[in-house]
Amino acid sequence: MIAATSPPAAADLYLPEPATVVSKTLLTATEMLFELRLDSGGCLNHMPGQFVEVTVPGAGEAPVSICSAPGRDGLFEIVVRRVGRVSAALHDCRAGQKLGIRGPFGTHYPVERVMKGRDVVFVAGGIGLAPLRSAIHYVLDHRGDYGRVTILYGTRSPLERMFLDELADWSRRQDVDFLQTVDRADASWRGDVGVITKLVPEAGIDPARAVVLACGPPIMYKFVVVSLYAVDVSDSNIYVSLERRMKCGIGKCGHCQINGLYACLDGPVFNYADIVHVQEAI
Numbered sequence: 001m002i003a004a005t006s007p008p009a010a011a012d013l014y015l016p017e018p019a020t021v022v023s024k025t026l027l028t029a030t031e032m033l034f035e036l037r038l039d040s041g042g043c044l045n046h047m048p049g050q051f052v053e054v055t056v057p058g059a060g061e062a063p064v065s066i067c068s069a070p071g072r073d074g075l076f077e078i079v080v081r082r083v084g085r086v087s088a089a090l091h092d093c094r095a096g097q098k099l100g101i102r103g104p105f106g107t108h109y110p111v112e113r114v115m116k117g118r119d120v121v122f123v124a125g126g127i128g129l130a131p132l133r134s135a136i137h138y139v140l141d142h143r144g145d146y147g148r149v150t151i152l153y154g155t156r157s158p159l160e161r162m163f164l165d166e167l168a169d170w171s172r173r174q175d176v177d178f179l180q181t182v183d184r185a186d187a188s189w190r191g192d193v194g195v196i197t198k199l200v201p202e203a204g205i206d207p208a209r210a211v212v213l214a215c216g217p218p219i220m221y222k223f224v225v226v227s228l229y230a231v232d233v234s235d236s237n238i239y240v241s242l243e244r245r246m247k248c249g250i251g252k253c254g255h256c257q258i259n260g261l262y263a264c265l266d267g268p269v270f271n272y273a274d275i276v277h278v279q280e281a282i
Contacts, residue, residue: 016055016100021093027162030082044076047108048135049269053249055100059089063246067130069137079130105249107269109135119147119209125216132215150203153180154196158189200227207232215241221282238272
């Protein structure tokens, strides 16, 4: 298992740190990108794949994955899908509004210990691109430390794709192999049509060199893993991010238990070899 990096001090686990909304950008009809800054002026000190608990005064608290790479002079980013009371209140926030931040919490993608010197394959389904974006940026910020970089991205429709400018940049880069598909095309779409697993055999993955990071809706994982098995990728070279109701973030409330594991402590990033036989994990 991957240990969480730099957990908050025990006295600070329950106490949100004040933060300010710097900007927000609508990515899709339901997803909003927020740029935040800690009022202390300090850095969040997160690693790719970790999450924070975000408090909206008067509305409540919710876990949200960090979607920016570390080291941005105190700024960090999150993507929020509008699905309930807290997320709706977040969407209604304006620049300058104050929020509370607890964290970062959880495990992270093994960008240093495992991935350096190896090929990296990112498999993102829908909003799963948001947590993976932190790792993608990290790898591209340190591009010389990694081998071939492949990004596979699938959404239900063209209008549900996020970070369109970045998608275009990845498709132009000579040091990135970028493939995308949609389940249902519209009149403007000229790309691949079909579920994301159709991209796996097209990616030319070298199973001896590749580390695969996958993030997306729960139903996606079973089919992605099968497609990776078909090209001989082993369980130990697959990392998945599992979403559960990580209400407290520190393993106290029990809402995110997965048969003895806690998504907020043992995850959200898991090596697939560690959970392949855990019931209800996937």
